[in-house]
Amino acid sequence: MSLTLFLVQTLNGLQFGILLFLIAAGLTLVFGVMDFINLAHGVQYMVGAYLAAWFTALTGDFFLGLLLALPTALLFGLLLEWLVFRHLYGRDHLDQVLATFGVILFLNEAVKVAWGSSPLSVPIPDAFSGSVRMMDGLLYPVWRLVVIGSGFAIAIGLALLVSRTRLGMLVRAGAVNAPMVSALGVDIGRLFMIVFGFGAMLAGFAGAMVAPILSVEPGMGDNILILAFVVIVIGGIGSIRGAFAAALLVGLVDTLGRSFGPQMLRLMLDPSAASQTGRALAPMLIYILMAAVLIVRPAGLFPAQR
Amino acid sequence: MKNAKSGAGIAGGAIAALAFAAALAAPAAAQEKLKIGVILTLSGPAANLGEQARDAINLAVKNLGGKVGGVDTEVVTVDDELKPDVSVTKVKALLERDKVDFVIGPIFSNVLQAIHKPVTDSSAILISPNAGPSSYAGKMCSPNFFVTSYQNDQVHAILGKYAQDKGYKRVYLMTPNYQAGKDSMAGFKSQYKGEVVEESYVPLNTMDFSAELAKIAAAKPDAVFTFMPGGPGVNLVKQYRQAGLQNIPFLSAFTVDESTLPAQQDAAVGMYGGANWAPNFDNALSKKFVADFEAATGKVPGTYAIQAYDAISLIDSAVKATGGKVSDKKAIEAAMKKADFKSLRGSFAFNNNNYPIQDLYLVQVAKRPDGKFQTEIREKIFTADKDPYAKDCAMK
Numbered sequence: 194m195s196l197t198l199f200l201v202q203t204l205n206g207l208q209f210g211i212l213l214f215l216i217a218a219g220l221t222l223v224f225g226v227m228d229f230i231n232l233a234h235g236v237q238y239m240v241g242a243y244l245a246a247w248f249t250a251l252t253g254d255f256f257l258g259l260l261l262a263l264p265t266a267l268l269f270g271l272l273l274e275w276l277v278f279r280h281l282y283g284r285d286h287l288d289q290v291l292a293t294f295g296v297i298l299f300l301n302e303a304v305k306v307a308w309g310s311s312p313l314s315v316p317i318p319d320a321f322s323g324s325v326r327m328m329d330g331l332l333y334p335v336w337r338l339v340v341i342g343s344g345f346a347i348a349i350g351l352a353l354l355v356s357r358t359r360l361g362m363l364v365r366a367g368a369v370n371a372p373m374v375s376a377l378g379v380d381i382g383r384l385f386m387i388v389f390g391f392g393a394m395l396a397g398f399a400g401a402m403v404a405p406i407l408s409v410e411p412g413m414g415d416n417i418l419i420l421a422f423v424v425i426v427i428g429g430i431g432s433i434r435g436a437f438a439a440a441l442l443v444g445l446v447d448t449l450g451r452s453f454g455p456q457m458l459r460l461m462l463d464p465s466a467a468s469q470t471g472r473a474l475a476p477m478l479i480y481i482l483m484a485a486v487l488i489v490r491p492a493g494l495f496p497a498q499r
Numbered sequence: 500m501k502n503a504k505s506g507a508g509i510a511g512g513a514i515a516a517l518a519f520a521a522a523l524a525a526p527a528a529a530q531e532k533l534k535i536g537v538i539l540t541l542s543g544p545a546a547n548l549g550e551q552a553r554d555a556i557n558l559a560v561k562n563l564g565g566k567v568g569g570v571d572t573e574v575v576t577v578d579d580e581l582k583p584d585v586s587v588t589k590v591k592a593l594l595e596r597d598k599v600d601f602v603i604g605p606i607f608s609n610v611l612q613a614i615h616k617p618v619t620d621s622s623a624i625l626i627s628p629n630a631g632p633s634s635y636a637g638k639m640c641s642p643n644f645f646v647t648s649y650q651n652d653q654v655h656a657i658l659g660k661y662a663q664d665k666g667y668k669r670v671y672l673m674t675p676n677y678q679a680g681k682d683s684m685a686g687f688k689s690q691y692k693g694e695v696v697e698e699s700y701v702p703l704n705t706m707d708f709s710a711e712l713a714k715i716a717a718a719k720p721d722a723v724f725t726f727m728p729g730g731p732g733v734n735l736v737k738q739y740r741q742a743g744l745q746n747i748p749f750l751s752a753f754t755v756d757e758s759t760l761p762a763q764q765d766a767a768v769g770m771y772g773g774a775n776w777a778p779n780f781d782n783a784l785s786k787k788f789v790a791d792f793e794a795a796t797g798k799v800p801g802t803y804a805i806q807a808y809d810a811i812s813l814i815d816s817a818v819k820a821t822g823g824k825v826s827d828k829k830a831i832e833a834a835m836k837k838a839d840f841k842s843l844r845g846s847f848a849f850n851n852n853n854y855p856i857q858d859l860y861l862v863q864v865a866k867r868p869d870g871k872f873q874t875e876i877r878e879k880i881f882t883a884d885k886d887p888y889a890k891d892c893a894m895k
Contacts, residue, residue: 198717205709302542310546312733312762317741324743331716332743337709406741407706408733408762412544416704448710451701472676472700 197328202452203445204327208337210444211344215399216417217424217436218351219392225431226367227385229282230289233273233296234396234421235414241266241397242409243304246313255318255405262401263394270393274386282385301411312408340402347395348437355433364388368431423479427486429493438494443479450478531825533570533818535560535811536593536623538586538604538614541578544730547758548606549578552628552807554796556603559811562791567811568818570825579605583613590614594621600825601626603810606803608632608651608679619644622828624835626814628807631854633682637891640852642832647813648806649775650854650886651679655686657773657859657880658724658750662691664880667748669694671720673711675727676700683726683752689887696720701731708735712742722748733762740766755864757801760872767864767872773880775855776805776844777862778873785843799873805843816840850885852892859884 220234244265249258277296281289316322317336324332355361363384366374375381400414407413424443428435455471462470486494537556539549553576560567560574575597579586586605593599594617602618603626605611611630618625624643631650635641662670672687672695674680684698696718701711715723723744727735732754739749749770757778760767778789778799788808792800817834821827838849848856859881862874 195717198713201713202710205707205713208709209707305542305546310542310544310550311758312544312730314733314737314762314764324741326743328713328716330719330744330746331713332741334741336741406734406738408730408737410544410730410733410762413706413730416706452710452714468698476676476702 195328199453201327201331201333202449204333204337204341206445206448207441208341208444209448210441211341212399212403213417213420213424213444214348214437214440215344215402216396217421217428217440218347218433219395220421221425221428221431221433221436222364222388223392224425226364226371226388227282228371229278230286230293231278232290232293232418233300234392235418236297236300237266237270237273237393237396237414238400238417239304239409239411239414240269240300241400242404242407242413243308243313243400244269244397245401245404246315246409247308249315249404255315259401263398266397266401267390267394270397271386271390273393274389278389279382279386297415301415305411310411312410314408315404317405334406336405340406343402347398348433351433352437360387420479423483425493427483427493429490429496432493432495435493435495443482446482447479451475454478531570531823533567533572533814533825534597534599534601535567535572535574535814536590536597536599536602536604537574537576538579538590538593538602538610539576540581540606540610541576543581545581545606545728548629548803551758551798551801551803552606554798555792555800555804555808556811558788558791558795559808563811563815567815568823568825570818570823575599579610579614581607581610583609586610586613587617590617594618594623599623601814603628603807605630611635615641615644624828624832626810628810629803631886633886633888636852636854636886636888638893640892640894642853642894643828645813645835645849645853646855647809648802648855649857649859650888651682652686652689653859653881653884653886654752654773655683655726656690657861658752658771659687659690660880661771661773661861661878662687662722662724662750663693665722667691667693667721669696669718669720671696671699671715671718671723673697673699673701673715673723673725673727675703675705675731677703680726686752687724705731706734708738709742712738712744715744715747716742720747722750724750725754726752728753729759733759736763736770737766745769756803756874757799758803760799760864760874763864764872765866768866770864771877772862772864772874773859774802774862774874775857775859776802777860777876779875780844782843782845784841785845788843799871801874809840809842809844809847812840812842813838846883848883850889851894852886852889853894854886854889856883856885858882
């Protein structure tokens with residue numbers, strides 16, 4: 194394996210990690226602050242992608258589409274909160290899982306009714322449609338770099354928001370002891386609503402940003418949701434910093450493991466056995482990572498302080 | 500979107516049709532009536548495949564004036580949801596409650612595995628308009644099971660043969676990590692004797708192929724062969740183009756076709772696939788069908804559509820040959836085996852195992868003058884091709 198291939202794969206892993214972070218950030222806040230398991234978070238990612246695709250088609254400009262999609266995703270998240278989730282905060286986790294799973298089924302079919310079952314595609318915006326030559330014969334779309342850059346910007350913005358602002362302080366306080374925050378005169382219901390809407394918007398943003406590189410289709414959020422849960426468990430539930438570190442870790446381990454795992458095994462085993470073992474092992478890697486982290490740090494890498 | 504309502508429409512329609520059929524299961528009229536049950540995947544991400552088949556069946560029945568084989572025909576359509584367990588319940592309802600004479604379906608092999616036994620054990624005749632697994636082509640072939648599509652291996656073999664004939668020395672294989680993916684590589688390698696640079700198995704439902712594409716670029720193969728149906732295929736094709744790999748020929752099975760092209764668009768132009776037909780097929784009947792289908796649905800038909808259309812034509816020919824005696828299943832089966840109908844793909848015959856003997860082509864994606872995308876036939880790879888399992892079938 195050459196060094197350039199390794200660097201390219203690292204970049205790919207980084208981009209995957211950033212995408213996971215954008216989804217996991219909202220999930221970890223909702224789970225950590227509100228103690229609410231929201232399986233429908235992946236669907237909000239899908240809705241963000243559909244809204245971006247739809248508004249882009251309507252306006253003919255991706256950024257205008259994105260600008261319209263974000264507040265719509267926010268409103269949509271708030272609507273869901275008001276209609277469904279608000280009534281589940283006091284219930285136990287099983288009820289929440291059942292109800293939010295129902296929301297997944299409902300919305301997956303709803304986008305089909307609204308936009309059809311065929312995948313939609315969104316063109317890469319002209320300004321970023323170029324690509325960089327990374328290695329011989331391989332171009333790296335600039336848009337992927339934009340995704341990485343915007344992900345880092347959001348990570349920094351979120352970190353500042355949570356550690357430096359009054360709202361962030363309330364969120365942190367809510368994660369530690371929600372009844373006490375409420376007793377001190379903070380409208381905890383409104384705080385929850387803000388956190389929830391914000392999480393939905395972040396997931397929607399992730400969906401919108403990947404729409405030009407992935408196809409937009411019903412059920413696109415279902416697989417990534419499982420990975421997002423792995424990320425927040427590794428990172429420590431409720432911790433933005435943990436979600437960031439864990440997302441990058443998962444992205445890198447998954448990508449590099451799948452690319453170089455079989456080659457590493459080939460050093461020890463004969464080629465066909467290596468390919469067989471590598472094929473079986475690669476999808477397990479992140480779960481092995483999760484188990485390992487939990488053995489050493491049962492509350493995750495950066496648990497929210499209690 | 501124009502087709503948006505169809506998704507809800509089918510589900511609602513299917514339920515309504517079922518309820519209606521049940522309510523009207525009153526004594527049949529004096530004349531025999533033909534009942535055709537249709538079971539297809541009409542919900543979920545793969546619904547557009549089932550919709551192509553369903554629309555073609557409706558068109559075929561309409562073209563026959565609602566009388567398949569000259570007999571009043573009722574079509575009952577249900578959705579298998581791409582769930583084998585659900586499909587068994589649905590198909591039993593078709594057989595026992597609706598008492599259908601024929602079942603047309605399904606799209607996917609795993610659903611076929613589930614419904615094959617219930618239908619072939621009954622008196623009804625099962626026609627698969629798409630799924631063609633090896634399991635029912637050999638020892639377990641059955642006199643009341645017909646396939647109007649292909650045996651799955653044949654499609655992968657088209658690309659293997661092409662790669663071999665073209666003299667590609669090093670080919671990179673990539674498929675999803677499940678049984679069909681492994682079968683696909685085996686089918687390709689049955690015809691291709693050159694060096695396989697890498698057999699890359701990616702997780703089922705992979706959406707981002709950037710890591711794979713970097714590996715392909717590093718391996719510098721003469722060609723890439725892949726089997727990546729549905730949404731992952733759409734992503735692969737777009738990302739392949741974005742990564743600037745289009746100089747490496749892209750050979751594929753079930754990856755670029757009329758069900759995925761509306762999403763892949765320009766990114767897929769020039770990519771190769773294997774098929775038994777393409778919308779530019781030079782045949783008056785086929786041309787009329789393409790025009791009618793587009794007028795009715797606004798979509799370009801793919802092989803899913805013509806195989807389903809042929810299934811109705813097949814029933815039509817057999818029922819006519821027996822003089823409309825729908826209840827004489829033995830006579831109908833014998834008449835069907837003759838394949839005495841005008842197939843949209845020209846030459847068509849049944850092998851001893853009731854799988855087709857047909858010509859198979861290399862197809863390539865092209866953009867039409869009207870801006871829509873379709874596959875076009877480039878080269879005939881196999882003539883009157885038979886599947887390799889037929890010899891194990893005891894039927895004559």
